[in-house]
Amino acid sequence: MINKTVKDAEEATADIKSNAVLMLGGFGLCGIPENSIKALLKKDISGLTCISNNAGVDDFGIGLMLQKKMVKKMISSYVGENAEFERQLLSGELEVELIPQGTLAERTRAGGAGIPAFFTPAGVGTEVAEGKEMREFDGKLYILESWLKADFSLVKAWKGDTAGNLIYKGTARNFNPMMAAAGAITIAEVEELVPAGELDPNQIHTPGIYVQRIFQGKDYEKRIEKRTVRE
Amino acid sequence: MLSKIQIAQRIAKEIKNGQYINLGIGIPTLVANYIPDDLDVVLQSENGLLGIGPFPTEDNVDADLINAGKQTISMVDGSVLFSSAESFGMIRGGHVHLTILGAMEVSENGDIANWKIPGKMVKGMGGAMDLVASAENIIVAMQHCSKDGKSKLLKNCSLPITGINCVKKIVTDLAYLKVLPEGGFKLVERAPGVSVEEIRSKTEGRLVVEGDIPEMDL
Numbered sequence A: 001m002i003n004k005t006v007k008d009a010e011e012a013t014a015d016i017k018s019n020a021v022l023m024l025g026g027f028g029l030c031g032i033p034e035n036s037i038k039a040l041l042k043k044d045i046s047g048l049t050c051i052s053n054n055a056g057v058d059d060f061g062i063g064l065m066l067q068k069k070m071v072k073k074m075i076s077s078y079v080g081e082n083a084e085f086e087r088q089l090l091s092g093e094l095e096v097e098l099i100p101q102g103t104l105a106e107r108t109r110a111g112g113a114g115i116p117a118f119f120t121p122a123g124v125g126t127e128v129a130e131g132k133e134m135r136e137f138d139g140k141l142y143i144l145e146s147w148l149k150a151d152f153s154l155v156k157a158w159k160g161d162t163a164g165n166l167i168y169k170g171t172a173r174n175f176n177p178m179m180a181a182a183g184a185i186t187i188a189e190v191e192e193l194v195p196a197g198e199l200d201p202n203q204i205h206t207p208g209i210y211v212q213r214i215f216q217g218k219d220y221e222k223r224i225e226k227r228t229v230r231e
Numbered sequence B: 001m002l003s004k005i006q007i008a009q010r011i012a013k014e015i016k017n018g019q020y021i022n023l024g025i026g027i028p029t030l031v032a033n034y035i036p037d038d039l040d041v042v043l044q045s046e047n048g049l050l051g052i053g054p055f056p057t058e059d060n061v062d063a064d065l066i067n068a069g070k071q072t073i074s075m076v077d078g079s080v081l082f083s084s085a086e087s088f089g090m091i092r093g094g095h096v097h098l099t100i101l102g103a104m105e106v107s108e109n110g111d112i113a114n115w116k117i118p119g120k121m122v123k124g125m126g127g128a129m130d131l132v133a134s135a136e137n138i139i140v141a142m143q144h145c146s147k148d149g150k151s152k153l154l155k156n157c158s159l160p161i162t163g164i165n166c167v168k169k170i171v172t173d174l175a176y177l178k179v180l181p182e183g184g185f186k187l188v189e190r191a192p193g194v195s196v197e198e199i200r201s202k203t204e205g206r207l208v209v210e211g212d213i214p215e216m217d218l
Helices: A034-041 A062-067 A083-091 A101-113 A176-182 B004-012 B027-034 B084-092 B128-134 B196-201
Strands: A021-024 A048-051 A071-076 A095-098 A117-120 A134-137 A140-146 A150-161 A183-194 A213-216 B020-023 B042-045 B049-052 B075-081 B098-102 B105-107 B137-141 B169-171 B175-179 B185-190
Touching (some): A034 A062, A034 A183, A048 A062, A101 A176, A101 B128, A150 A176, B004 B137, B004 B169, B185 B196
Parallel strands (some): A048 A071, A150 A183, A183 A213, B020 B042, B020 B098, B098 B137
Antiparallel strands (some): B042 B049
16 A cells, blocks of 8 residues: 655645645634644745635634735635734735635535536625626526635544545544545645554545645644533 | 514424524524424534534533534534535535525515625625525524614615525514515514514515514414
8 A cells, every 4th residue: 555654744744835725624723734734834935825714713723824924815715713814804915715615615626526617506696606607507597616726735634544544523524525635735634643454444534545645643732713512 | 572582482483394404603503492392303514514412511522523603512313424515515405404594684585695794804605605595495583673773674685695586584573574486575473562563664675564463472
């Protein structure tokens, strides 16, 4: 079996350079590639385009990359929890493309699956549809949306093996599987890295073919945005 | 006038046995607390879960298990987890029967505006545009008027649109209304103690009143 293992996040992200297009998995702070983001923060790079459902919070996740002014453009569906983001957006330092969440998920899936474009009803009659091709199917209007791909996809899984196969936990799966497939180089970090053969092939979510590099993550903070408990 | 909890209680009465339901943030989330015990329904969270359970106990908080509002949650028996692509596939594919969400404005032809206010920081539409473009039944929970007293039930939305011709029912603090296929808000029920005249005066869009309008039974 092909061994995809690299030593750590620094080695995995060593060739990510300025102006790269990145995809980063996660929904809110759930399932984000914490180790890879920390490694990027140590690098002297800028002008990144980041495709991610959200933009982290001020002091965690992509929010830290914004603080360091590493990001030129965000492509996201919701960016509401980040004051530095707002400041950079209003001052014109940061470019933002907002995409309906399902369209973002499907454009990413399409990128990994070799589908250049597809029609979706999301956004018909709204500013999202402006300038886009429309077509009617069975009496309803749809918008043509194109695939998204990345130079590097940074994903996070619960368990992985040396062949790059991944298993996610809970709602930390979210955008990670589609992003894994849509990256020219996909870097997976996992909470538990095991030898090939130890994961049950029936239970694997992301086949290792999509993963170029995998490493054992460390010091996971797994921060909770809104801790809500039963009274 | 209805409290937020009473709006949620009235909407809960619209839920039918066997439905898969997506609840938005705010009042819609409260609806989960008032679904009758004898109904078997499944709550969908668009970040990848069918089978949202109650908030967890302190000991069972799991950072890897959140709802679309980023709150920690639990799962009921029979739950299933999936990716965001699968999640919106089931939404666009019409498999989620009912979507309940908040709104800033609804027009008399069922357009909804709930994602953007010009001049204010735009946070994004999240999954709202996908949800309203696809659900066969959309119920809006909102206040009848804005904080400065302006009607939110309009002839045409003034704010940027989230989706067109999609809202079927609206429950506000004053009334339960249906959006007519030919356009117009049909008044179905009044909140206790609220007159038809008050509802009429606070509805800018075309209000259709036929016969006696009963008070809500909460």
